[in-house]
Amino acid sequence: MIKESFIHIPMVNLDREYLLLKNEIEPSLQTILESGRYIQGPYIERFESEWAAYLNSNFLISCANGTDALQIALMALELSAGDEIIMPSYGYVSAAEVAILLGFIPVFVDVGMDYNLNIEFLNDAISSRTKCIIPIHLFGLPANMSRLLALADEHGIYVVEDAAQAAGADVQINGTMHKAGSVGTIGCFSHFPTKNLGCFGDGGSLCTNDEKLAAKLKMLTAHGQNRKYFHDIIGLNSRLDALQAAILSAKLPYLDQFNRQRRNNALLYAKYFESNHNILLPEYNENHIYHQFTIQCDRPYRDRIKLALMEKGIASMIYYPLPMSRQKAFQGKARIHSDTNAQLLCERSLSLPMNSTLTSEEIEYICTVINTI
Numbered sequence: 001m002i003k004e005s006f007i008h009i010p011m012v013n014l015d016r017e018y019l020l021l022k023n024e025i026e027p028s029l030q031t032i033l034e035s036g037r038y039i040q041g042p043y044i045e046r047f048e049s050e051w052a053a054y055l056n057s058n059f060l061i062s063c064a065n066g067t068d069a070l071q072i073a074l075m076a077l078e079l080s081a082g083d084e085i086i087m088p089s090y091g092y093v094s095a096a097e098v099a100i101l102l103g104f105i106p107v108f109v110d111v112g113m114d115y116n117l118n119i120e121f122l123n124d125a126i127s128s129r130t131k132c133i134i135p136i137h138l139f140g141l142p143a144n145m146s147r148l149l150a151l152a153d154e155h156g157i158y159v160v161e162d163a164a165q166a167a168g169a170d171v172q173i174n175g176t177m178h179k180a181g182s183v184g185t186i187g188c189f190s191h192f193p194t195k196n197l198g199c200f201g202d203g204g205s206l207c208t209n210d211e212k213l214a215a216k217l218k219m220l221t222a223h224g225q226n227r228k229y230f231h232d233i234i235g236l237n238s239r240l241d242a243l244q245a246a247i248l249s250a251k252l253p254y255l256d257q258f259n260r261q262r263r264n265n266a267l268l269y270a271k272y273f274e275s276n277h278n279i280l281l282p283e284y285n286e287n288h289i290y291h292q293f294t295i296q297c298d299r300p301y302r303d304r305i306k307l308a309l310m311e312k313g314i315a316s317m318i319y320y321p322l323p324m325s326r327q328k329a330f331q332g333k334a335r336i337h338s339d340t341n342a343q344l345l346c347e348r349s350l351s352l353p354m355n356s357t358l359t360s361e362e363i364e365y366i367c368t369v370i371n372t373i
Helices: 014-035 042-055 066-076 094-101 119-125 145-155 211-221 242-273 299-311 340-348 360-372
Strands: 059-063 084-088 105-109 130-133 158-162 170-173 176-179 186-190 204-208 225-227 293-296 349-352
Touching: 014 242, 042 059, 042 204, 042 242, 059 066, 059 211, 066 094, 066 158, 066 186, 066 204, 066 211, 084 094, 094 105, 105 119, 119 145, 130 145, 145 158, 145 170, 204 211, 211 225, 242 293, 242 360, 299 340, 299 349, 299 360, 340 349
Parallel strands: 084 105, 084 130, 130 158, 158 186
Antiparallel strands: 059 204, 170 176, 186 204, 293 349
């Protein structure tokens, strides 16, 4: 049992992860530092090639962060001002933020109690102005991509996957398994340090199987140029640096192993909570990679849990306290189709520590604190 006087359990233990892979990461960093080549170069090419192979995607383009990935994806599709982009009412704000910045109209559609876009509402939300759907694979559980892609194909709509929290998760399409992020028109990833495949700073990437689209995505990350100082389109300066690419290449071979450990940790949480009927657990799913382990309970109980954990040195987070559809910044700039479940989830959800280095003793202690309330 853990000695309470030494308790500190963060949401993600980045120190432990670094120490675990230190001997594989540091030689590459030293080589880059000695070379002086920090932008572009062989480490970028290596990571893009390895990540593309893992995703079984024809083309992979790295960029500066996950939000840039979403913006670049929408810029590449040549949409027009006023076009509508369907996205979940519940999730992080990046998708809505970039859509509005580019002159598009987010259409917020409710989620199911699994936090993913409610496919049943999609058809009703589609209008003549709908040009794109952005499913957000929240907390590591992919949306129902088989049904979503069929609906998008029926209406001739682009699908841009926000797979920022789903690196390594699987989706099944027509009986075949694919990696989340690899089945839409474009897939977008964040490599922020706390992500399942995270670097030591900001980082992002995009994948597609469309050659022309890939060429445009590449240009958009580099000021719209295909040749140096020849700018054919308006782009961004959005590049992954070589140091971060080397870190990601060192971590990639361990991604499946670390995701399996997250699933094992989810099962252990479920075991300790099996007699606690005040808590609704995330449904166990082999395709889930548990970027977060998020429980649901009534608001007063949730707030008591959060306070009790904090007093014991245990981190927890409310992802998210307000739906995207109700954020002040988006009022008057978006259309709300539905958000009943989104509002309810904001009242009921609490994410507990979850990472591949979390120990069974730590999980037992976290659950003991909660079950004691």
